[in-house]
Amino acid sequence: MYNMPDKKGHFGPYGGVFASETLIYALTELKNAYEHYRNDPEFDKEWRDELKHYVGRPSPIYWCRRLSEVTGGAQIYLKREDLNHTGAHKINNTMGQALLARRMGKKRVIAETGAGQHGVATATVAARYGMKCCVYMGAEDIERQAPNVTRMKLLGAEVRPVTTGSGTLKDALNEAMRDWVTNVDDTFYIIGTVAGPAPYPEMVRNFNAIVSEECLTQFPELTGGDPDYIVAAVGGGSNAIGAFYHYIDRPNVKLIGVEAAGLGLLSGKHCASIECGKPGVLHGNRTYLLQDKDGQITPAYSISAGLDYPGVGPEHSYLADIGRAEYVGITDDEAMDAFQKLCHIEGIIPALESSHALAYALKLAPTLPKDKKILVNLSGRGDKDLGIVTKYLKAHEGEEK
Ligand SMILES: *Cc1c(COP(=O)(O)O)cnc(C)c1O
DSSP, rough: OOSOOOOOSSSSSEEEOOHHHHHHHHHHHHEEEHHHHTOOHHHHHHHHHHHIIIIOOOOOEEOOHHHHHHHOOOOOEEEEESSSSBBHHHHHHHHHHHHHHHHHOEEEEEEEEEHHHHHHHHHHHHHHHTTTEEEEEEHHHHHHHHHHHHHHHHTOOEEEEEOOOOOOOOOHHHHHHHHHHHTTEEEEEEESSOOOSTTTTHHHHHTTHHHHHHHHHHHHHHHOOOEEEEEEEEEHHHHHHHHGGGGGGGTSSSSEEEEEEETTTOOOOOOOHHHEEEEETTTTTEEOOOOOOSSSSEEEEEEEEGGOSSSOHHHHHHHHHTTSEEEEEHHHHHHHHHHHHHHHHHHHBHHHHHHHHHHHHHHHGGGTTTEEEEOOOOOOOOSGHHHHHHHHHHHHOOOOO
C-alpha cells in the first residue's frame, strides 16, 4: 500500500521541513492540530457537508463524445472541477484549511497568490466564516491580474502588494511566511498547492484527494471500469495529486502530469521543473526546481499564470523518480489549440492550466484504440483567462496551424 509521506513529511528524498527556528513553532502547532482533526469524524463530516452544499460537490464526470470522435482513438472524459464554486479545484483545499483554522481558534487567515486564484478561494472561505483575510500578492501580479484583485476586495480581503525581489509569487510567499511568524497566535497561513514545508504537501493533497475519491465510484458507474489514463496539469501539483491519489495503488491506471513547456523545453522559457529541473530546496521543502548551474532559481514562464512556478510539489518529484507517474510538457501553442477545440466542439471554456492537460490527451488519444479511456482533470473554468486568450488570438490571427 502506498503510504507517503513518512512521519517527518518525506516523500523519499523530497519534502521535509527546511525552515528557520521561528517557523518551526508555527509548523509544529499546525502539524499537531492537523494530526488530531484529520482523524476526527466530526471535522470530516463538516468538511464534506460544506463541499456538498457550498462548493457544489460531487463534480460530474463528462464524456466528450464529439471531441473523442473528431480526435480519433481513445475516449476522452473530463472531471468537471471547473463547476465548483469559484470555478476551480482550489476551494477543496481552502475550505479544509479554513475549517482547521476555526478549530484551532484562529481569527485571521493569510495567503499568497500569483495569478490570484488561490487568493480568491481563500477570500471566499474567509468571508464564509467571518475571518479576517490578508492576501500577499506581487506588485507585478496585481497589475497583470486586476479582475482577481477586484474579486478579493469585494469578498472583504485586504490585498497587500509585495515589491521586494521580482514582485511575483515567490516574493509574496516569503512575505506571507514573515507575517505568519509574527502573528502566529491569531493567524493561520493557507498555502494553495502541495508545496511548502511539511505538513502542507500532505494536508493539501488530502483535501484535494476528494477528486479521485469521487472518481473511484463515478467512473465505473459511467463506463463499467477504471480509466486507463488520468491526465492533469501540474503547477505546484495540487489538482494533479488530487486526481491521482486514490489510483496510486492501481497500476493499470497510468498517471500523467502535464507541465507547461511554454515556448518549448529548449527555449528556457517554461516551467517544466521535473523534466528540466534539478533537486534543491525552496519554500521549505526539497524538490525538483528550475535552477541555473550555480543553484540560483531561474524564472518560470507559461501563458497560463497558474502554472508559472519554478518548483513542484515534492510528492510529484517522488512519483516521477519511482516511475509511478510520468511527466510531459505541453507548449503555449498546444494548450491554446486544445482550449479552442473544447470551446468549439463541447461548449466548455476551460482554464488555460487545464487546457495543458487536455492538449496532452488530444495527442495521446489517436495513438490508442477506441475502447481505451482517458480521464482529464479539468481543474478550472476559463473566464479568468479571456484577456490573455484575446491577446493571443489577435497576435496569431491568420496563422496556419
Ligand atoms: C492554480 C491552478 C492550477 C495549478 O495549481 P496546481 O496546484 O498545480 O493544481 C491548475 N488549474 C487551475 C484552474 C488553477 O487555478
